[in-house]
Amino acid sequence: MTPLSEMGFLSSFLLIFVSAAFTDNILMARFLGMCSCLGVSKKVDTSLGLGVAVMFVTATTAALNYLVYTYLLVPLRLEYLRLIVFIVVIAAFTQLVEMIIERVSEKLYNSLGIFLPLITVNCAILGISLFMLNKPYSFLQAFAFGLGGGFGWFLAIALIGGIREKINEAALPKGLAGPGITLVVIGIMALAFVGFSGMIKI
């Protein structure tokens, strides 16, 4: 396979996006961001809201953290501080975005903004920023990786939300209702995503 650096811009962007969304699905293959997913996936519309918020934040913070890493941490030889610095950057960024959304559009705030405090310290978002460093990405490729990772999470929670809405109507054994059946559902879905693993190697 051609190395990423020699690919055309669009194909590398697409490849990274797809691999981050499917073969390396952050929720289904890495099991990150599980707590907020279990908490909010009861209905499809809230799942979509949270999913979009996560996608937006992962894409922007991956790009932001890429800049912080390349232009601050590497020159100062402080790479080992990346974990704590990324957390702080993500937290500050989500707070800032929440404020801006609240001021700009009340409608957007009600559908998206209320989820931002939920994902201030979401491990999926931190995970994507950290995994991004494992590959020699350029700035735009890092952005693609963040966007794809977020889209994967969005896809997963939207599917789970849809299934949970249906399952709510089912007559389940008492002990299995709620989180129990949700974990079973996620496990079966994860099997499907594991099927993708290894398909794209970059």
Add this chain to the structure above:
Amino acid sequence: MLVSILISVGFLLACGLVLAGLLVLAEKKILNYGTCHVDVNAGRKVLDVEGGSSLLSSLAEKNIFIPSACGGRGSCAYCKLKVQEGGGLIGPVEEPYLTPAERKDNVRLACQVKVRRDLKIEIPDELFSVSRFRAKLVHKKPLTHDIVELRMQLLEPGSISFEAGQYVQLESADYKGHESVMRGYSISSLPSDKNHLELIIRRVPDGICTTWVFDHLKEGAEIFFSGPYGFFHLSDTQAPIICIAGGSGMAPIWSIVRDMKEKGIARPTTYFFGALTQRDLFFLDEFRQLEKECPWFKFVPALSKEPADSGWTGERGLITEVVARHFPDASKHEAYLCGSPGMIDASIAVLTKNGMPEQSVFYDKFS
């Protein structure tokens, strides 16, 4: 070695400071709504408040106290009021608490409406006379194994005017990881005793406020409450009265009956006091004394779980059965009920079955 430690610490510090500074600045710049005018009840009062916080807390700052049990977290839905203009969209937190009819009437939860622009709101007129009081606990007297009476001396404001039957919202202090909460309790003292306030409180297992009252509150302590709230009070008809209340539900009845005596209102009144066993009874002597002084008043305690061989000579059975036995025809009476939702619903069923029109039943549901 030392240099690299200093560099990393310095970098983290700088990073934190810059981001925190940025956020503070952003909050000042972005979330600054300036001064907003809140028009209460079509011009009856116009408040200038600093925008950015919830309507509930903005009103409280201006000494208008909307009832709230959860302290503004959007979980009790007590703080409903009408926001005619400027309320914005209904948020996801308040959505489940608003019926379609309420939405049409622009009813909102005050704790979830943020003051972002000029507002026009409507609140019940009674809320204008609500204040927040600072008081000193004078005594805390156990009445039964799970009920206490609190007597407070009002410090600031030094006096309260209310109608017998109304309630106040007591604020618990922080203790052992529990944040302050507010809970409503009926006033058991007399309106004429303006400088004091008494409450009768029953312990709720694991209740945040009652656990504080029973286990942490000491005589001499400072207490905060707001009030008076509620529409439970004596009507101005001449109809004979049936009161039904058990446990701490006695509080408003105790206040109302003594208030009637003071004011010389001699409407025939029968008070049914429901309890499980003899150890749950209290104020028996006080009510017997009242019976002697007021020929129009009758006190009927009834026990539902008293052992048959205990020597109790009073009424036995569920309070609803006892009421039905005493008043097979209740069509001319008015009823005042206070207690748990279950007891109130059962009582309403019995009274209406015995001929009482539903608009003659007044009640104060504890939940």
